[in-house]
Amino acid sequence: MEDRESRNEDNSQKEFADDYEWMETEEVEESTSDPFGLHLNEKLNHIFGGKIVRKDLTKKIKEGANVPVYVLEYLLGMYCATTEEEAIAEGVKNVKKILAENFVRPDEAQKIISKLRERGTYTVIDKVSVKLNYKEDRYEAEFSNLGIKSVPISEQYPTKFERLLSGGIWCIVQLEYFYDEGDKTRVPFIISKLTPIQMPNLDMGEVVEGRRRFSKEEWIDVMLRSIGMEPSRFSLRVKMLLLARMIPLVENNFNLCELGPRGTGKSHVYKEISPNSILVSGGQTTVANLFYNMSSKTVGLVGMWDCVAFDEVAGITFKDKDGIQIMKDYMASGSFSRGKEEKNASASMVFVGNINQSVDVLLKTSHLFDPFPDAMAYDSAFFDRMHCYIPGWEIPKYRPDFFTNEYGFITDYLSEFLRELRKTSYSDALDQYFKLGNNLNQRDVIAVRKMVSGLIKLIYPHGVFGKEEVEEILRFALESRRRVKEQLKKIGGMEFYDVNFSYIDNLDFSEEYVPVPEQGGGKLIPEGLHKPGQVYTVGRGKSGMLGVFKLETEMVTGSGKFERTGIGSDREAKEALDTAYRYLKANGKNISGTISTTSKDYLMHLQDLNGIGITSQLSLAAYIGLCSAALNKPVIGSLAVLGNLSISGSVIKVEDLANNLQVCLDSGAKKILIPMSSAMDMPSVPPELMSRFSLIFYQTPEDAVFKALGVE
Template sequence: MTGGDIFAKIKRVFGDYAVDKKLLQEAVVSKLPGFVAEYLMTEFSLQYPSDWMNRLREFVKKHYFEASEKEYVKHLLVEEKRIKIIDELRIWVDLETGEHRAIIPSIGENDVRVPADIARSHPNTMITGMWGLIELEYSPETARTDQKGELLENPVMVVDFQPFQSPTSDPGILKEARREFSFEEWLDVLINTVGYNHNAYPTTERKLALLSRLLPLVEENVHLVEFGPRATGKTFIFRNASRYTRIIVGGMISPAALFYNLRSGIPGEIAVRDAVVFDEISRVRFPNPDEIVAKLKDFMESGHYERGKQKVTSGCSIVMLGNVEVEERGGVYVPVEDFTYILPQPMRDSALIDRIHGVVPGWILPKIRQASYHLSQGYGIALDYFSEAMHVMRKESLAGEVGRYLELSGAVSIRDEKAVRRMMSAFLKLLFPNLEFDKKELRVVVDFVVNMRQRVRDWLHRLSPGEFPREQMRYVIH
């Protein structure tokens, strides 16, 4: 099926839930996360059908600011007293005062005052945070002061919030639509949905490698690493396809930020996110590595951890992304660097690596050089809906269902079986949401998933050959 044919079919089957992804390459809109840009595109096209793109362009120019413009945004706030900004609103509760406070990245403040009714109306702002249009007021005269008249609380206050969120999150739309597409067509639908051009990924293996980045977003506690050359778009999906992820780019990471802040009582990122992504994992640093690595190992095994008196259970997936040196052999790229040394020193531990479910072969994916070729040139499913649908799909695992179709054999550990079942559960939700497939289609996916886990086993063998003998995983499809 040609590009034009698949785009026409997507538009016909999905109707209002189909979005022209090429519009996302518009310079102003491309600055926003994909799910935010697509929500705004849909809203503006409905409100202003004849002139929506110009209106949207002006709206984004007026209300969206880059991180480097933080001081300018604060200047505007002081000068104009009230401004509206496009940003993520995350609210926390001060238990000492019983009041609500907000984290506003655009102005670099984490204790902005918030009326309780805004928090009450938008509970997700207190769970994962929500993107929207935030109206801020600079009013030091309404903030508490001490006897000398000095401020005791932030002079900035949130006075209104309009969230950007799909009106529906029903995965049933995907189930119904899936019947209209063949397996190969559905792969292309998903690839365009997350913003890529399916023609740039001509083999099924490359398409599955690309889509495996979505596994942590549709299944709880799926822990992956992806190693590949630079510029293959390793963070693109996580940044654009879900508002429930947090990307941590290198640098120092504290236990408070990751697990739980004992002083403020604010849960860390692992407690509230669908996925925490460590980009450029080799540059990650920990102030007290023993504590963090021990907690990571505990969490990746059991789905819970403790810090102080706090016990936390979470479905968060851990994803580690790293750059690897490759060379061309027989027309394909292969890694020529030991994976172990891409990890920071404290994480070079076989017990931690064994808890990784699979290695995504990022080295088989092309570098993203030209938007006109590597990025989508037509229609896909609206990301604001797709993001919410993936989030809902996480609530029910199909790992038990996998056992009906697939049996691993050979020297397979409990961790091997758990890893394969979770990754297969995620792929079933993505590729066969109505659970309709034939053995040939299933075998293609199982082969890919088993190889993802096999790479972990081979890695462990290189690291500790005595403890992890070199053995090939086998399977039977019923």
């Protein structure tokens, strides 16, 4: 009985080995049927027969096997490339059997090694990495799950498949076992055949011609189903965000960032879908590993992979002091210098991580790059290299029904034609119809062009698209880059003031501005008249950031008391408000004889609208608020008050005027009350920014009150 079972297992091994040899040479005949009008699944089968798989099969088997999707679908493509239910059922049975017998689970490694010793030969599926043992001048392989290393391997494999030398790739390997009594130091494992889990060949013409038979909507759905998603559960907006995750796989040297809540599949594409990308978990790496190892003279991950993704950006650390600087150079130019040489590489860089608080809170208290480590969090030069920021908070958390049960491309086929698309570029596609606005600098233009090129390759790989299609993609690209620029403005100030991205139609020269949704339409300084005593001012908070502060003042019958709330125990803010009240007591009659500080009480509340910490630059705005409440007269609408008041009653000019005005613009102010002493700083303000306001100059505190209240 045992001999019979052993023979059956040996036969299964032989059949599997024969099958994967067949996969290297067999051509699948392309259907010539016209699929127009057919259901999408049938259409796919007609046009891409043999290149598709039912994704629920992947899902069902994946749940019980900790194996990358592209490995699993390689096998499903061998045994389940059909629409016949009986054949699919038999194929699934074979795949499960192969995974049970050949896929190496770490806890069963010794069991498989034992079988290899007993039989003399065994076919395994494992992740294999190779390194050069330069002391003995030979290449040696290490099997990740099997746990064996220093296995001699022919130099033809690392020469042909360079990624074996950097991180390793999943392979089907025929192993032999030979123990040499005469040389007990010799490793007894022999690699007789190694085949990477990837398509043996790709006809790009087949992809191009096949795409012509699908509408835009159908093709987007096919692409999303190919990565396991069910497009019918998502809006067009979310579909575009999911597609944007794939741009680094089709575009060379594309730098992408996605931060958002947990459970939205941020790293899924880079870990599971493509054998051409690698996910650096935890974020810790070295310059030698990522770029170039000077001792072994070998290029690192960026030279071996199409895409290098960093999971959990908060943990990104380099053991080398110059690591971040080298990364910045590479992200900007696609090259890096090590030793005497400059090396070029085309790998895209992806940074994914979690945002642990709501976007609204993060926008008010910090910036959207805040989850990055301290070494990067306020490095504007590093973030300026980001071509795209995907708003991960807009992608819903994955539920079971978000994963498709329909047909999509075998992920290996998908990844291969995505890789082939890296050789083409559509970065000039927008020039036929549009020009970019003058607020985009050179880095902005490069980022937008790369994004447009990447999305066109994903949606229109056949190169057929018109003005409307380009405009839709261009708006998305401008928004994605502007999201980066908006955060740079918060980090780096006026150096990045030009965030109003636009594009101009070549025909009618109309200019369209593209907003960023999370910046919102709810302005901090609303239009229209406010209640008497309500004033808005801009100041620098305890965090060092500029923000908007709202002062609300009420006057009631009393005995001359002044109460302050909203400032906590901040001594400087308390002194600033007290300065305003003392000045009112001493000079209120200069405003109006009806103002009383003996028979009235004043209650003032301060609100930090951006959550940046209380400011001490409050005295002039507080003085205007006190007068407004005392006279029961509101300040003019959409007004922001700049400037400060000293203890002696002198007006203090605005420090960092340009940045203060930029905050006023972002907050919705249309009129700015500004001290005359700040006029000398006007040349530092960009003309485009200056033109957005009605500037109202004042010379004295009394002049400021009259102009704020609209009194001539």
